[in-house]
């Protein structure tokens with residue numbers, strides 16, 4: 266048996282942080298930890314993966330993997346599982362990760378625990394804690410059968426510093442053109458100088474209380490001072506003040522930053538679903554009864570238009 | 583073009599979750615059609631209004647309670663329904679196998695579903711159905727165009743917006759920002775009562791997931807709350823950010 270595998274999320278050679286989180290967490294256990302990377306010209310990523318704990322780095326290098334496509338990636342992974350028999354395989358709970366993991370699981374007639382926030386993997390057994398009902402309950406589930414498959418929520422684990430040997434294992438290319446079923450006609454990257462919402466250490470969010478673009482500008486100013494990502498409630502997204510990709514909550518993104526600052530957000534249950542697991546929560550709201558204060562570590566009952574400018578100058582001191 | 587829409591009856595998103603005998607209690611809970619599925623139903627109806635779809639069949643797997651989700655979709659404008667009777671404890675694998683078998687018998691050109699259910703949050707079933715049927719799948723779509731045997735979908739990918747093209751028949755899963763689902767009209771509700779709903783038994787397969795334990799997260803306790811002039815509030819908040827959170831200021 267070949268230990269636990271982590272599927273590497275990367276785009277154009279940039280590895281997503283969640284990959285390092287998974288490698289680091291697994292490295293704490295005794296089993297062999299391997300990173301599995303598919304792409305074109307990706308062998309050079311091995312040292313970076315080793316740095317965060319990969320004992321081995323399986324590489325499938327071919328033009329067919331140049332950009333993510335579910336069909337070819339699933340075919341390749343299924344062939345490699347057959348050849349190397351890993352005990353468990355973890356994916357990021359991301360757009361591509363969950364697509365690939367679900368399709369692979371079905372191809373293998375296997376179970377899959379998605380959006381896990383904790384894992385206990387040993388001796389070929391995998392028990393995962395999943396957040397259900399938008400975080401209002403937790404389910405501990407066992408994935409029976411082999412390999413054990415799961416997708417892990419970004420941000421639940423910390424990036425560590427224990428390195429692995431990073432020995433490269435080149436895998437034979439098993440995917441063929443016939444496996445590819447999706448054609449990406451275009452990709453418009455969200456252009457932002459700010460960190461990715463799902464991975465940011467600090468998130469500053471604005472809600473309906475921002476009243477318009479001027480209020481959002483204050484939120485952005487605070488965010489930039491803290492090197493934070495900007496987020497929003499559905500009210501501010503629906504009003505068109507922020508892009509839809511910035512919605513935090515049940516139908517938006519789930520964020521797990523060290524600090525979440527809610528500005529002019531009431532704290533509706535669907536919003537809390539996306540941010541209540543943040544390590545520290547601060548809230549600025551004029552309504553002392555606002556439910557956001559039930560989850561905040563530090564709340565100020567005040568007007569954000571007055572508080573944020575002073576806060577910014579105080580922080581700069 | 584025949585379109586199938588997979589729907590699921592879920593708890594209202596406002597519902598307070600409580601446990602009874604180690605399981606999530608549904609006592610007194612208002613049930614709704616999963617909001618993501620509701621968007622898929624609306625998407626199908628819009629395709630029919632454009633003359634692209636000819637028939638809309640809604641399908642659900644589970645207990646008789648799912649009938650309400652079917653009736654809601656029929657009242658919105660779907661043509662007929664299928665209830666696949668299945669144990670409520672079926673996991674994503676068993677659900678997908680049961681749904682795929684019933685869908686296959688219908689031979690559709692497009693299968694729509696919400697990309698995730700508001701209750702279990704699994705986001706697996708549509709993808710698994712696609713794999714069983716050997717169809718392409720496009721996830722988290724916010725728009726679709728059908729032409730020349732192809733579905734061109736706008737999706738919310740990681741880090742941006744992608745336009746993805748696949749051949750039909752295909753499975754496509756919706757994001758809530760795709761559309762604004764209509765409320766069923768009085769006429770729609772009356773008509774829905776007369777629309778046919780078939781009941782079939784699920785293919786029997788074993789689960790691949792075992793639930794070990796269900797629990798409620800530790801309640802978050804409210805922290806400090808300051809009610810004072812804006813400058814006092816701001817200064818204290820800045821101190822807390824610097825000293826307790828230890829933020830880095832750029």
Ligand SMILES: Cc1cc2nc3c(=O)[nH]c(=O)nc-3n(C[C@H](O)[C@H](O)[C@H](O)COP(=O)(O)OP(=O)(O)OC[C@H]3O[C@@H](n4cnc5c(N)ncnc54)[C@H](O)[C@@H]3O)c2cc1C
Nearest residue numbers: 472473474498499500514515516517529531535551552569
């Ligand atoms: C199925 C479903 C899914 C949903 N998904 C999401 C989701 O993913 N994310 C999400 O956010 N919502 C979601 N919602 C919507 C949610 O229910 C709320 O409507 C929304 O979160 C409210 O946004 P808000 O807090 O910005 O606005 P409001 O609730 O209107 O709150 C605005 C707040 O600003 C405060 N305020 C006003 N002026 C000031 C000022 N000058 N200074 C400081 N504070 C001020 C007010 O006191 C108030 O508390 C969903 C709803 C449903 C039904």
